[in-house]
Amino acid sequence: MPVNTPAASPASFEYLRDWRGVLVPLLLLLYFALFTSTLEPLLVSLTPVGAPVIYVRDSFINLIGWHLFLVVLAITAASLIAIAAAILVSRAGGADFLPLARSLANLGQTLPPVAVLALAVPAVGFGSWPTLIALFLYGLLPIFENTLAGLGQVRPEIKEAAKGLGMGPMQVLWRVELPLALPVIVTGVRLSVIISIGTATIGSTVAAKGLGEVIIAGLLTDNLSFVLQGGIIVALMAMLFDALFQRLESRLLSAQNH
């Protein structure tokens, strides 16, 4: 029997447990980003003799910032377009466009991001733009499909009741359909964000700022330590955002009391 355990109040304990999925990757991420030098003894064996063990050409905080900036910008744009498109094709007048919208979104997903980069560089030049385009195209499909699924699962009698009580089409959409579809839409955004966090690393091949440059620098100089540092930080970011979005989803679902 745990008689002499310190008296932690159950509420705060539960709070910590609920948030551990967010806290653990967050703390690890901060540790890796701010105190990388303390890991030098561990990483030195992975480094070629004479080469630097820790990436110092830029601060990790700066690179994380750029990385996230690209992801957030691209996925925000993708969300707006994909959600709007899904709403349009789910209306009575837009149903004809469903196959077209679906194949466009699929195309975005099928095209490998590397190919998009290769095609985009001649058009918009080196830097962040080609990466933004690739992330945007790659992010469309999950959000589009989930928005469609979310709107589709709203029970018909609920929509009929809304209409029968005197709501106009926009009121039915904003007050009933979208709130009920929101948890599923958020799941789509989560998938896109996580895919993007990983995919954004290849943007560094065309000179976009981000954590990809640490990994690529490592690959070019056979420095496994660099690859590991970049890779772990990207993975922790993906885990952190996954956990954050899952919290949001369960919050939304419990608000709807499903």
Place this chain on the structure above:
Amino acid sequence: MIELQGLTRVFGERTAVDNLNLRVESGQICALIGTSGCGKSTTLKMINRLIEPTSGTVLINGEDIRDQQPELLRRRIGYAIQGVGLFPHRTVYDNIATVPRLLNWPAKQIDQRVHELLDLLKMDFDTFAYQYPHRLSGGEQQRIGVARALAARPELMLMDEPFGALDPLTRERLQGELKQIQRMLGITTILVTHDIEEAIRLADQIAVMDGGKLLQVASPAELLRNPREGFVSQLVGGEERALRLLSLRSVGDLAQPADQFELSDDTPCIDAGMSLRDALARQIWQRSAVLRVVDETGATCGAVSLQELINAGGRD
């Protein structure tokens, strides 16, 4: 008063509703009854313009419903459906407040109205107002559906099999409550049902439909006594017809002065408010051809005999 004139709706090749004429007086309940696919729900939805008629008109208090924008029209008409259609992401309070909010009522007035309606449906405000629909039982959800339909004091109430999904006991209780509330508010109601018992219990006027056509419109007693040949006879006929007729009248209605009978202290009692059907059942069960009729205070106010019941429920 509501009038349907020559109402017709064609879906492709199929005529769902065929030249329907019906008039419901203010404050009455009219039941539209028929089998599935007979056009009763389509008729109902043409009244609040969820479906537009192919031809014909609907007049509410002499006013053509096409003169008003559909959304504005619907806010004046209460609408309760099977499966309730409560908004799962909104509390009971917000569900009931739906139409008043669409009509931009001031918050204070809405609050007062929600209290009133929950009172009316005998639901405690503190217990229910901030619950989400999925926490409620089927009967409670249906009550909230009715409260939501009544919220903005509509002139007319449309109900599409509102009690279809409930267990028999809850259904009967809610039917009783609905009738009481309808009488109290005097709101004209059109009720779609496939259950003849429900129609007889609730309606002042029953309109029987089959294959998109209106076959007969009559009061429950008239329909039971003189059904038209064919579908209507099948619907109301059968061995239970006499019992259904008895269920329409109350014991107090038929009671004779007590001194015409030799009542003893052992004569079984029955409340004046019960139906004749209940009286017959009690006579059989108690093995007594006479019942003492008592009022709410328990005082004897008459008696009812088996012979009266036979006269009341038997054919002409």
